[in-house]
Amino acid sequence: MSLLSIEKLSLKIGNLSVLKDVDLSIAPGEVMGLVGESGSGKSMTALAIMQLTPTSARIKGRIAFNGIDILGATEQQMCALRGDDIGMVFQEPMTALNPVKTIGEQVAEGIRWHTRASRAEAEDRARKILDRVGLPDQKFPLTRYPHELSGGQRQRVAIAIACALKPKLLIADEPTTALDVVLQAQILDLLRELVAENRMSLLFISHDLAVVTEMADRITILRQGSVTETGETARTLSDANHPYTRQLALASMHVPARAAPHIDASGPDLLLDVANVTRDYPGRRKSLFSKPETVRAVDDVSLTMRPGASVALVGRSGCGKSTLARMILALDKPTSGTIKFRGLDITRATDDELRRPRRNMQVVFQDPYGSFDPRHTVERLIAEPLHLLDRKPDRKERRDMVVRALHEVGLNRSDLDKYPHEFSGGQRQRLSIARAIITRPKLVVADEPVSALDVSIRAQILDLFAALNHRLGIAYLFITHDLTVARAITDDVLVMHEGRIVERGKTTEVLANPSTKATQALVSAAPDLHRAIARKLQEQG
Amino acid sequence: MSDAAQHKPETLNDVVWRALANRSFVIGLLITLAVAAMALVSFFWTPFDVTRLVVADRMQPPSSTHWFGTDHFGRDVLSMIMLGSRNSIAVALVAVGIGMGIGVPLGCWAAARGGWIDEALMRLNDLVFAFPALLSAVMITAVFGPGAINAIIAIGIFNIPVFARVARAGALAIWPREYILAARAAGKGPARITVEHILPNIANLLLVQGTIQFALGILAEAGLSYVGLGAQPPMPSWGRMLFDAQTVMVVAPWLALFPGCAILLTVLGLNLLGDGISDIFDPRARRRP
Numbered sequence: 001m002s003l004l005s006i007e008k009l010s011l012k013i014g015n016l017s018v019l020k021d022v023d024l025s026i027a028p029g030e031v032m033g034l035v036g037e038s039g040s041g042k043s044m045t046a047l048a049i050m051q052l053t054p055t056s057a058r059i060k061g062r063i064a065f066n067g068i069d070i071l072g073a074t075e076q077q078m079c080a081l082r083g084d085d086i087g088m089v090f091q092e093p094m095t096a097l098n099p100v101k102t103i104g105e106q107v108a109e110g111i112r113w114h115t116r117a118s119r120a121e122a123e124d125r126a127r128k129i130l131d132r133v134g135l136p137d138q139k140f141p142l143t144r145y146p147h148e149l150s151g152g153q154r155q156r157v158a159i160a161i162a163c164a165l166k167p168k169l170l171i172a173d174e175p176t177t178a179l180d181v182v183l184q185a186q187i188l189d190l191l192r193e194l195v196a197e198n199r200m201s202l203l204f205i206s207h208d209l210a211v212v213t214e215m216a217d218r219i220t221i222l223r224q225g226s227v228t229e230t231g232e233t234a235r236t237l238s239d240a241n242h243p244y245t246r247q248l249a250l251a252s253m254h255v256p257a258r259a260a261p262h263i264d265a266s267g268p269d270l271l272l273d274v275a276n277v278t279r280d281y282p283g284r285r286k287s288l289f290s291k292p293e294t295v296r297a298v299d300d301v302s303l304t305m306r307p308g309a310s311v312a313l314v315g316r317s318g319c320g321k322s323t324l325a326r327m328i329l330a331l332d333k334p335t336s337g338t339i340k341f342r343g344l345d346i347t348r349a350t351d352d353e354l355r356r357p358r359r360n361m362q363v364v365f366q367d368p369y370g371s372f373d374p375r376h377t378v379e380r381l382i383a384e385p386l387h388l389l390d391r392k393p394d395r396k397e398r399r400d401m402v403v404r405a406l407h408e409v410g411l412n413r414s415d416l417d418k419y420p421h422e423f424s425g426g427q428r429q430r431l432s433i434a435r436a437i438i439t440r441p442k443l444v445v446a447d448e449p450v451s452a453l454d455v456s457i458r459a460q461i462l463d464l465f466a467a468l469n470h471r472l473g474i475a476y477l478f479i480t481h482d483l484t485v486a487r488a489i490t491d492d493v494l495v496m497h498e499g500r501i502v503e504r505g506k507t508t509e510v511l512a513n514p515s516t517k518a519t520q521a522l523v524s525a526a527p528d529l530h531r532a533i534a535r536k537l538q539e540q541g
Numbered sequence: 542m543s544d545a546a547q548h549k550p551e552t553l554n555d556v557v558w559r560a561l562a563n564r565s566f567v568i569g570l571l572i573t574l575a576v577a578a579m580a581l582v583s584f585f586w587t588p589f590d591v592t593r594l595v596v597a598d599r600m601q602p603p604s605s606t607h608w609f610g611t612d613h614f615g616r617d618v619l620s621m622i623m624l625g626s627r628n629s630i631a632v633a634l635v636a637v638g639i640g641m642g643i644g645v646p647l648g649c650w651a652a653a654r655g656g657w658i659d660e661a662l663m664r665l666n667d668l669v670f671a672f673p674a675l676l677s678a679v680m681i682t683a684v685f686g687p688g689a690i691n692a693i694i695a696i697g698i699f700n701i702p703v704f705a706r707v708a709r710a711g712a713l714a715i716w717p718r719e720y721i722l723a724a725r726a727a728g729k730g731p732a733r734i735t736v737e738h739i740l741p742n743i744a745n746l747l748l749v750q751g752t753i754q755f756a757l758g759i760l761a762e763a764g765l766s767y768v769g770l771g772a773q774p775p776m777p778s779w780g781r782m783l784f785d786a787q788t789v790m791v792v793a794p795w796l797a798l799f800p801g802c803a804i805l806l807t808v809l810g811l812n813l814l815g816d817g818i819s820d821i822f823d824p825r826a827r828r829r830p
Contacts, residue, residue: 329726351730358728371719375741375824385727419824435723 003028003201004049004169009061011044011225013054018044020226022061026169029199031192033216033233035209035248037454038425041225042205046171049203050086051078066168084114087162091174093154097146103130103157104142111164125164133160133190151317152183159190166198173205180317180481185525188215207454209252210527213237213536221245234536237529247456252529254459255488256466270340271442271475272305272328277337279323297323298334299499307442310469310476312486312507314522315496321479324496325445328477329363330354342442359388362436366448368428372420379416382406382435389439405434408471409464426457430464437468447479462488483511483526495519559821566817572810576803580626589617591624592775600793610795612785618796621777622803628689628778630807632771633758635693637751640700645747647701648708649739652716653731663709666702674699675764682770692771696761700754707750711743745823748815756808779804 002025011019019041026032036042047053049063051070063070066085068077082088090096098106107126111117117125127137133156146154155175162170172191176184192215195202206212212219213233220230221244229242240246278301280294298320305311315321326332328339330346339347341357349357362385365371372381382402386393393401403413409430420428429449436444446465450458466489468474478490486493486507493510495503497518503510514520560566588608595615603610609618651659678695685691715721715738724734763780765771772778779800786796 331722331725351728355728358726361726363723363726365719365723367719371723373720373724373738373742376737377824384724384729388728421824432723 002026003030003066004203005062005064006045006049007062007064009045009048009059009063011041011048011053011060012058013056018057018225019048020224022222022225022227024220024227024230026201026203028168028201029195030218031195031202031204031216033212033219034203034205034222035207035212035219036222037207037456039224040222042207042222043173045222046088046173046203046205049169049171050082050088051075052082080114083110083162083167084165085168087165087167087170089155089158089162089170089172089175091177093151093158093178096158097154099146102143102145103135103140103149104144107142107157107160107164110161114165126160129160129164130157132194133157133163134186135160152179152186155179155183155187156190159187159194163194163198163200167200169201169203170195171203171205174207175204176211177206177208181483181525181527182316182521184211184527191215208527209237209248209455210529210532213529213532214527221248234533238533238537249529251456251459252484254455254462256459256463258466258489259470269307269342270304271307271309271342272303272477273338273340274301274303274324274328275338275340277301277324277327277334277339279320279327279332280335296499298327300337301496301499301501302337303494303501303504305443305475305477308469308473308475309492310478310490312478312480312490312493313496314480314483314486314493315518316481316522319496320499321496322447325363325447325477325479329361329445330357355388355390359385359439360442362439362441362444364429364432364436364444364446364449366452368425368432368452369420371432372428374420376419377416378402378406378418378420378431381420382431382438384435385439401438402434405438408437408468409434410460424457426453426460429453429457429461433461433464433468437472437474440472441474443475443477445477445479448481449478450485451480451482465489481522483522484528487511495522556821560817563817563820565813566821569810569813569815569817572806573814576626576630576807576810579623580630583620583623583627587617587620587623589620591616591620591777600789602793603795609799610793612782612793612796613789616777618782618799621782622779622799625777625779625782625800626803626807628772628776629759629762629780629804632689632693632696632762632778633755636696636700636758636761637754639694639697640704640754641747641751644701644704644706645708645740648705648710649712649735651705652709652712652739653735659709662705666705669699669702675761678761678765679768679770682765687770687773689772689776692762692765695765696758699761700758703754704747704750707746708743711746712739715739715742745819748819749812752808752812752815755811756804759804759808 005025007023009019009022010017022041022045024032024045034042034045044053048059049065049070051073053059059071065081068081104123104126107130108119108122111122111125112119123142126142130140131137135153135156146157149157175191176187179187188211191202194200204212204215216233218231219233219236221228223244228244229236236245237249240249277298278296279298280296283293283295301324313321313324323332327334334347338345341361344353344357346354346357379399379402382405383398386398386401399416402416406412406415411427411430411434420431423431450461453461462485465476469476476490478485480486490507493505493507494501495510495516495518502516503514503519510519511523514523598611598615599613601607601611607617607619609622611617612621647662651662678692678699681695682691712735721734721738724738759779762771762778763783766778766781767784771780782800783797786793786800790797
């Protein structure tokens with residue numbers, strides 16, 4: 001007898017068919033992994049179970065939860081179910097909590113509403129569940145506000161809210177996507193324990209096969225709104241009978257073929273030379289008259305890069321990697337230390353002197369949605385760095401250069417007059433790369449360039465980076481918390497922890513034999529599809 | 542790359558069609574054109590001469606001769622509204638123009654520079670805000686003499702901090718975006734980034750604030766005219782008509798109704814127009830071809 005069974009669920013919004021004949025069932029105490037790329041209908045399935053689909057959606061089929069016909073239930077019945085028997089955890093811990101309410105109020109709210117418990121009783125239960133998710137009352141009293149917590153802690157609060165009433169089913173929609181690998185491992189452990197303790201069922205939604213494999217007993221793969229395959233996790237993935245399953249598995253383990261760039265990297269000239277760089281930020285003022293304490297984001301960092309090199313800068317979120325990147329890009333000045341780019345000290349250069357290094361140094365950001373002005377056309381966006389050239393190209397030349405950059409990243413001329421919203425995430429990341437390479441830079445700094453992308457798109461973008469490195473001899477500084485990316489595309493790695501570089505060396509060697517605690521934590525927390533499948537197969541015999 | 546092939550660049554024709562398909566733009570445009578036409582016509586012709594007082598016809602309710610009735614001096618209300626539109630609209634428009642023209646650059650500058658300049662500008666702003674606007678306008682016009690021009694300047698000065706604040710808040714929200722960072726990495730300076738990226742993205746906010754300030758401008762002018770510091774009689778203004786009407790509200794409600802409706806319609810029209818314009822020029826609102 002299954003707790004949740006979905007039969008032939010179809011969902012249409014306007015003329016768009018979002019879900020087509022989806023079947024899915026979850027037994028009590030079972031963890032079901034729901035995998036698919038963005039737009040495949042994973043989240044819509046979850047929303048349909050909660051009956052939280054947009055009002056314009058037309059639903060057909062049957063959803064039965066614990067003997068209740070969900071699609072036929074009234075709003076009142078659903079309100080009783082939501083938060084009591086079905087809990088939900090969302091992706092973004094920054095926006096899932098109400099910033100003006102304390103965490104105690106937010107956890108107690110559901111308890112009071114559903115059980116009619118008194119305030120004191122509810123707070124007592126809230127304290128217990130918060131303690132259970134790793135936020136003990138001594139350190140995290142109920143009176144804390146969400147902004148006083150880190151991303152991982154907020155996600156724990158969200159889990160506490162969802163699990164406060166010991167629901168029969170927990171739906172977790174990409175609960176760890178916004179967190180770094182170490183936090184991800186902790187949250188996954190927590191979810192696993194909660195499932196085991198309460199014999200709770202879990203619908204675990206993710207685009208990351210390795211994570212799902214670690215979590216799920218069974219797996220359902222969605223593609224464009226229909227189920228392509230479903231079955232035991234390890235068996236399904238290791239056999240990979242369905243071509244799409246195979247494609248997904250291959251893409252998430254993808255390592256681009258790399259060839260050495262056409263560039264002489266053996267010369268004495270350094271491309272980039274960062275020496276003893278420190279960056280302090282003014283912290284919070286303790287009282288009106290005391291000087292604010294400073295926060296050291298980057299602490300005495302030195303590194304060098306040769307032309308054409310591909311270097312990874314890895315570390316947990318908040319370790320100072322992005323601050324370092326900004327200083328290298330001359331967007332921020334270090335408190336002390338020097339940064340030399342092709343011999344010129346950019347920390348002391350004037351805006352005019354910076355034109356040349358800026359031309360040779362470009363950037364690719366993480367968020368393919370936020371890194372373009374929504375009101376400009378592609379031509380104007382990609383041509384933006386061209387004004388750094390000494391001789392201004394005329395309209396036709398400019399257009400030609402943009403078209404060539406578009407070709408290099410696999411887009412074409414017809415995209416020139418479009419606006420960014422007309423592209424998918426992967427295409428936007430290509431645009432972002434096109435903008436970065438249009439001035440033929442020597443160095444591209446890429447800040448988490450693939451972590452917002454689906455696995456198959458991620459594989460394509462990594463291939464593109466590898467190809468550009470080979471063809472144009474561009475050196476890369478990849479900033480990431482994802483070791484698979486570092487392994488796939490870089491030769492050298494720098495591990496950063498609390499503002500310092502704690503370990504450096506050849507990527508393969510460092511990641512195979514990490515010698516510091518920080519690196520070990522990163523390596524052991526990183527999800528790995530091979531290992532996960534092997535472990536699952538062992539468990540299941 | 543599924544949608545790469547069918548894209549066609551937009552021609553002027555397409556823009557016009559899209560504008561005509563936008564309901565609020567069309568309605569807003571029609572109302573605004575009607576009000577503007579009324580103001581223009583009043584230069585050449587009004588149904589009655591408002592400088593002639595016909596005591597025998599005083600306080601007439603709306604009729605076929607006097608469509609909107611007559612006031613306590615026997616003047617035709619329709620004619621007064623037509624003439625008054627010139628005054629009210631001109632004052633409000635120029636006041637908004639002064640506010641935007643000075644306030645927006647100040648706000649953008651404060652947001653771009655940050656630090657003590659931002660702090661100083663905003664505190665100065667607070668200082669201007671701290672004075673009741675109408676009272677200070679009364680002071681200014683009292684010192685420099687009553688009249689439409691001084692009223693415009695007085696109201697305009699008090700629009701500056703409003704626009705400076707809105708522009709600064711909007712700009713501050715745009716500055717940390719990654720596309721601004723990308724533009725800075727491309728070596729563009731703050732002035733250029735403000736013109737190219739910040740202003741187009743806060744134009745929406747400014748348009749909405751502009752229509753609100755326009756309405757407030759008409760009311761402020763009404764207030765100034767009421768105490769005799771705005772447009773001088775016999776030139777009518779909507780505001781003074783409203784204030785004149787309030788004493789006789791019970792016996793002659795049409796005296797308040799029609800100027801009130803005129804203000805409401807004008808503001809509504811501009812509001813819809815502003816809304817429509819910002820929709821039309823937002824590329825995200827465009828349908829995929």
